[in-house]
Amino acid sequence: MTITAAARTGHRPYKLLVVVPRVEIALELERSLGDAPLHVYTLTGGAELAPRAVLDLSPDMVLVHLDSLAGADRKAHQDRVEHLVRDLGEGTALVLVSDRSRSPDTDEALHRGAFAWLGHPFDAEEVQRTLARALNASPGTGGASAGGTGGPDADPGELLRYGRTLERLYMAWQPLFRAQDGALFGYEALVRSDEPTCPSAWHVLDLADRLGREAELDWHIHARSAADALAGGLEGVLMINVSVRQFMAGTLGTPRDPLLPLAARVVLEVSENGTIEDIEAVARQCARLRGLGYRVALDDLGTGPDYLARLLALEPQVFKLDRLALADCDQDARKRRYVRAIVAMAHGEGALVVAEGIERPAEAQLARELGCDLLQGFLLARPQRREHWLHAPPAAFSLPPGPSRAGDRDAA
Ligand code: C2E
Ligand code: MG
Ligand code: MG
Numbered sequence: 001m002t003i004t005a006a007a008r009t010g011h012r013p014y015k016l017l018v019v020v021p022r023v024e025i026a027l028e029l030e031r032s033l034g035d036a037p038l039h040v041y042t043l044t045g046g047a048e049l050a051p052r053a054v055l056d057l058s059p060d061m062v063l064v065h066l067d068s069l070a071g072a073d074r075k076a077h078q079d080r081v082e083h084l085v086r087d088l089g090e091g092t093a094l095v096l097v098s099d100r101s102r103s104p105d106t107d108e109a110l111h112r113g114a115f116a117w118l119g120h121p122f123d124a125e126e127v128q129r130t131l132a133r134a135l136n137a138s139p140g141t142g143g144a145s146a147g148g149t150g151g152p153d154a155d156p157g158e159l160l161r162y163g164r165t166l167e168r169l170y171m172a173w174q175p176l177f178r179a180q181d182g183a184l185f186g187y188e189a190l191v192r193s194d195e196p197t198c199p200s201a202w203h204v205l206d207l208a209d210r211l212g213r214e215a216e217l218d219w220h221i222h223a224r225s226a227a228d229a230l231a232g233g234l235e236g237v238l239m240i241n242v243s244v245r246q247f248m249a250g251t252l253g254t255p256r257d258p259l260l261p262l263a264a265r266v267v268l269e270v271s272e273n274g275t276i277e278d279i280e281a282v283a284r285q286c287a288r289l290r291g292l293g294y295r296v297a298l299d300d301l302g303t304g305p306d307y308l309a310r311l312l313a314l315e316p317q318v319f320k321l322d323r324l325a326l327a328d329c330d331q332d333a334r335k336r337r338y339v340r341a342i343v344a345m346a347h348g349e350g351a352l353v354v355a356e357g358i359e360r361p362a363e364a365q366l367a368r369e370l371g372c373d374l375l376q377g378f379l380l381a382r383p384q385r386r387e388h389w390l391h392a393p394p395a396a397f398s399l400p401p402g403p404s405r406a407g408d409r410d411a412a
Contacts, residue, residue, distance in 0.1 A: 014135060014163070017059040019043045019050050020097070021067045025120060029063070032124035036131065037163030047080065051087035058219070058256050061134050062088055065120070066098040066105065078108050085113035093134035132159070161197060162207050166217070168194035169204070171225050172383035175394040176239070176354060176376045179368045182397035186236030188269070188376065189225040190383050191217075218246045223258040228386040230262070235393070239267045239297065239318075244276060253289050263293035267318055271299035276306060282313035297354075301325065301342065319346040321372065323357020329370075330362045336370060343371040364399050 016038045018026045026042040033040070043053055047068045054062065062084075069080045085094050093115035098106055106117045116130045173187040191201045198204050208217035222240065229238055240259065242252070247270050251257045259266050268289065276282050286296055297318035298310055302325030310316075321339065329335045346353045355367035358377025367375055380397045 014038045014061070015041065015057055015059040016131070017041050017043065017050065017053055017057055017062045019047045019062065019064040019068045021045070021065055025065060025097070028120075028122055029127065032122040032127045033131075034124060034128065036128055037160065037167065038131070047084060050084060054088055054092060055255060059092060060216075061093050061095060061131060063095045063097060063118070063131075066096055066109070074105065077105070078112055081109045081114055082112040095130060095134050158207070158211060161195070162211055162213065165193045165195040165198040165204055165207060166220055169220055169224055170194065170385060171221070171228055173228070173386050173389055174376060174383035175381040175389070176236075176374050177380055177394075177397040179355070179364075179372050179375050182399070184236055184394055184396065185374050186238060186265075186267075187389070188239040188241070188383075189221075189228070190241070191221050192383075214243065214246060215250055218242065218250050219256070219258070222251070226258040226262055229265070232386050232390050234262065234265055237265050237267050237295075238262065239269050241269045241271065241299065244270060244282070247289075248282065248285055252294075253285075253292050260292065263289075266293075267295045267297045269297040269299040269318075269320060270310070270314055270316075276309040276313055279309055279313040283315070286314055300356075315349070316351055318352050318354060318374075320354045320356050321367075323359075323377070326355050326357065326363050326367055327359075330366050336366070339370050347371065361399060364397075368399070 014037055018029060018040055020026050020029075020042065021044070023042060023044050026040065026044070030040050041053070041057055041059065043049060045068065047064050050062060050064065053059075064084065066077070069077050069084075081094075081096070088094055094113070095116045095118060096106060096109050096114045097118045097120050099120055110117060115134050118127060118130055170192050171189040172192045173189055175187050176185045177183065178185050191204050193199070193204050198207055204217070205214075208214050225238065225240055242250070246252070247268065252268070253260070289296070295317045296314050297320055298307075298314055298316040299320045300322045301307065301319050302322040319342065321342065325335070325339060325342075329339060343353050352373040353371065354374040354376055355363070355370075355372040356376050358364045358367060358375050358379045360379060363377070364375055364379060375397065381394050
C-alpha cells in the first residue's frame with residue numbers, strides 16, 4: 001500500500017486524496033482534471049489507511065473506488081462507507097467511484113453519507129463538475145454551508161482567481177521592537193499574494209470572505225506562517241491575525257493546526273468587525289488555547305465596536321493600539337490622556353501594549369513616553385518576505401533620547 005504525493009501536478013491549492021485499486025485509475029483521473037486547481041495524492045490498495053492519510057494531509061476531498069473498500073459482503077462494504085464518512089468528518093466530502101453502471105450499491109453508499117458517485121471510465125466534464133460541487137459543499141473548505149457564496153452557484157472565474165491567489169500566497173513579516181531598548185521582539189505575519197488582482201491583505205481576505213472560504217484561507221495562512229518560521233529559525237514571537245470566527249471555529253488547537261508545534265511562540269491577534277455573542281464560549285476557547293501555549297492579543301484597540309466584550313472574553317496578554325489612537329497624538333492632549341489610561345489598564349492586567357502604525361519619530365517618542373512597551377510601524381520596518389529578514393535581519397531600532405514636546409507639556 002503506497003501513498004504517492006503527486007508532485008507531478010505541481011503545487012496546487014486544493015488537496016484531493018484518491019484511493020483506488022490501481023494507480024492507472026488515479027492517472028486517468030488526473031488527466032480528466034485538466035487545469036482544475038487540485039493537488040492529487042494517491043493511495044493504492046485498500047481504504048483502511050484513508051483516515052490516517054486524511055489526518056496527515058488534511059485533504060479538501062477524498063475520492064474512493066468501491067473496489068478499494070474491503071468487506072466480505074455487501075453489507076460490510078456499505079458499513080465501511082459509513083465509517084469512512086464518519087472518520088472523514090464534516091469538513092471532507094467523500095466521492096465514490098465505481099464502474100459506469102449505477103447500481104443499488106452506489107445508491108446505498110450515497111444514502112450512507114457519501115457525497116457523490118462518479119462512473120469509471122471518467123468523463124472529464126462530469127469529474128470536474130462533481131469535484132467542484134464537493135469542494136464547494138465541504139464546510140472545511142468554507143463552502144456553501146459556511147454561509148458564503150462559494151456554493152454550486154459561485155462564479156467559476158472567481159473560484160479560479162481564488163485558487164491562483166492561494167497558490168501564490170505568501171506572508172509579509174513586520175518586525176516589532178521593544179520600546180525601551182529598541183531590541184527586536186518578534187514579527188507580525190501579514191497575508192499577501194503575488195496574484196496581480198489580489199495584491200493586498202484586504203483583497204485576499206475579501207475574496208475568501210465573498211466565497212465563504214475564510215476557514216480554508218486561515219488554514220493556508222497558518223501553514224505558510226509555520227513553514228516560514230520553521231524554515232528560518234524564528235527569532236522572538238510570531239504574531240498571527242485571526243478573526244473571532246476562526247478563533248472559535250477554525251483548526252487552532254486541533255490536530256490539523258499547523259501552528260501547534262510553535263504555539264509557545266505564537267501570539268494570536270484577535271480582531272473582527274463582528275460582535276462577540278457568547279463571552280463565556282470565547283473565554284473557554286481562550287483558556288484551552290492558552291493551555292496549549294498560545295498567547296492572545298487584542299488587535300486594533302481604538303477602532304471597532306465591542307471592546308469590553310473582547311477584553312472580558314480574551315483577557316489579552318498583549319494590547320495593540322491602532323495607529324489611529326496614536327496618529328497626531330503629539331498634537332492632542334486629550335488623546336494622550338486616553339492612551340495613558342489604556343496603557344495603565346493593560347499594565348494593571350499584566351499585559352504588554354503595542355503602538356502600531358508608527359510613521360513619524362515624534363509618534364515613536366510619544367508612544368514610549370506614554371508607556372507603550374512595543375513599537376511597530378513603517379518608520380521602524382516595513383512588512384517584508386521572510387527571506388528578506390533572513391538575509392538582512394532587522395537592526396535594533398534607535399531613537400534619540402529625551403521627551404517629546406508633548407510630553408513636556410503634559411508634565412507641566
Ligand atoms: P492589522 O493586523 O492591524 O495589521 C496592521 C496593518 O497596518 C497591516 O496592513 C500593516 O501593513 C499596516 N501597517 C504597519 N505599519 C504601518 C504604518 O506605519 N503605517 C500604516 N499606514 N500602516 C501600517 P495590512 O497588511 O494591509 O493588513 C490589514 C489588516 O488585514 C490587518 O490589520 C489585519 O486585520 C488583516 N490581516 C492582515 N493579514 C492577515 C492574516 O494573515 N489573517 C487575517 N485573518 N487577517 C489579516
Ligand atoms: Mg494585526
Ligand atoms: Mg492592528
